Amino acid sequence: MSTNFSFWNMACQQLDLVAKRMDLDPNIHAKMRHCQRALVVSVPIRMDDGSVKVFEGYRVQHNSERGPTKGGVRYHPGVTLDEVKALAMLMTWKCAVVGLPYGGAKGGIVCDPAGMSLGEIERMTRRYTSEISIIIGPAKDIPAPDVNTNPQVMSWMMDTYSMTVGYSVPGVVTGKPVEIGGSQGRMDATGRGVATVLIAASERLGLHPAQSTVAVQGFGNVGSSAAKFLHGKGFKVVGVSDVGGGLFNPRGLDIPALLAHVKKNPKKRLEGFGGGEYVGDHDAANARLLAMPVDILAPCALENQITAENAGAVKAKIIVEGANGPTTPEADEILSKAGVVVVPDILANAGGVTVSYFEWVQDLQSNFWDEEDVNRSLDRLMMRSFQDVYDVAAREKCDLRMAAQILAVSRVAKASALRGIYP
Numbered sequence: 001m002s003t004n005f006s007f008w009n010m011a012c013q014q015l016d017l018v019a020k021r022m023d024l025d026p027n028i029h030a031k032m033r034h035c036q037r038a039l040v041v042s043v044p045i046r047m048d049d050g051s052v053k054v055f056e057g058y059r060v061q062h063n064s065e066r067g068p069t070k071g072g073v074r075y076h077p078g079v080t081l082d083e084v085k086a087l088a089m090l091m092t093w094k095c096a097v098v099g100l101p102y103g104g105a106k107g108g109i110v111c112d113p114a115g116m117s118l119g120e121i122e123r124m125t126r127r128y129t130s131e132i133s134i135i136i137g138p139a140k141d142i143p144a145p146d147v148n149t150n151p152q153v154m155s156w157m158m159d160t161y162s163m164t165v166g167y168s169v170p171g172v173v174t175g176k177p178v179e180i181g182g183s184q185g186r187m188d189a190t191g192r193g194v195a196t197v198l199i200a201a202s203e204r205l206g207l208h209p210a211q212s213t214v215a216v217q218g219f220g221n222v223g224s225s226a227a228k229f230l231h232g233k234g235f236k237v238v239g240v241s242d243v244g245g246g247l248f249n250p251r252g253l254d255i256p257a258l259l260a261h262v263k264k265n266p267k268k269r270l271e272g273f274g275g276g277e278y279v280g281d282h283d284a285a286n287a288r289l290l291a292m293p294v295d296i297l298a299p300c301a302l303e304n305q306i307t308a309e310n311a312g313a314v315k316a317k318i319i320v321e322g323a324n325g326p327t328t329p330e331a332d333e334i335l336s337k338a339g340v341v342v343v344p345d346i347l348a349n350a351g352g353v354t355v356s357y358f359e360w361v362q363d364l365q366s367n368f369w370d371e372e373d374v375n376r377s378l379d380r381l382m383m384r385s386f387q388d389v390y391d392v393a394a395r396e397k398c399d400l401r402m403a404a405q406i407l408a409v410s411r412v413a414k415a416s417a418l419r420g421i422y423p
């Protein structure tokens with residue numbers, strides 16, 4: 001990743017393009033270009049060796065005009081305030097595009113969880129939660145998992161918040177285990193949603209699953225479950241990558257066997273799997289993966305992956321963004337000229353926050369749904385949202401990213417106009 005890349009500037013640049021295209025009220029546009037609230041916290045914890053280490057954490061709420069704010073928390077050495085602000089803005093658009101009654105937020109801690117013990121991660125999570133507890137809550141801002149956070153981390157967040165207020169508050173975070181108020185289907189929700197919109201997009205282009213090849217960048221929660229669903233639908237997954245490297249097999253990877261391998265591998269990596277050619281160099285594997293002669297490319301890792309430098313090498317017909325912000329606006333332009341259809345992040349990966357919303361509703365009502373009900377509601381909402389975006393694209397004669405943003409920004413703008421400015 002180039003060091004001068006600003007994800008926040010990129011998110012604002014995308015907003016400016018949309019604002020211009022839809023002739024957005026400049027006062028509302030100006031408001032949207034700022035985050036409503038950003039909290040920077042220091043997170044001192046005792047490490048296992050007895051020393052004290054201080055981590056930096058953030059929680060940013062971009063816009064709450066459509067409801068309480070919502071968004072994940074990521075643990076990564078590359079986390080910055082700039083990045084978290086951008087991700088919070090993307091959450092505002094994401095919730096609006098699928099019609100959830102939320103605004104956008106995001107959180108993060110600058111840390112490398114791979115080098116920390118479980119106890120250290122627990123103490124860091126609890127202290128971070130305590131520090132941000134002044135601005136989160138089931139009616140205010142509801143965190144969830146993101147890069148390197150999981151149901152266990154959400155359990156600690158829920159417990160810490162509950163201990164502070166003196167009673168159990170399951171609705172304060174989503175992505176929890178089902179035993180403490182989590183939802184059926186949440187773990188697979190983002191990957192399932194990615195697969196649903198991808199299938200809808202491929203149908204429009206006349207691609208058939210059984211004849212289509214896919215490359216998936218990232219094999220975390222999103223990439224691995226997207227690969228699982230696509231494999232199950234008959235797509236041939238010919239390349240995948242993770243932080244360690246990439247795995248390639250032109251005849252198609254045996255995804256269920258690969259998932260089993262990663263699950264039992266102590267480092268949870270692709271390395272060591274027999275059913276493909278393994279490239280153990282992260283950068284080389286990613287360069288090869290992004291340029292594979294496949295029908296579909298699914299970037300499901302981090303932002304700023306498909307850029308002006310490598311977009312020209314993309315051979316896929318469809319890109320479906322499982323990650324947030326994987327494609328820069330410059331790359332978008334190159335891809336669009338080359339006729340590549342990009343299903344944008346705010347639509348493609350909205351399955352996660354959608355089932356988070358279902359989880360929150362179940363928690364508030366103490367009334368829990370079957371997995372079938374969750375999946376049916378998710379599929380219906382993803383399909384309807386894809387169609388809504390597709391219709392805007394046809395009406396406005398624009399690409400799917402512009403269409404999704406027009407839909408999202410117009411919904412937020414309407415709420416903003418109705419509520420007016422306080423005082």
Ligand code: GLU
Nearest residue numbers: 071072144146352353356
């Ligand atoms: N971190 C996920 C995202 O980027 C999920 C957010 C949520 O469930 O609130 O969409």
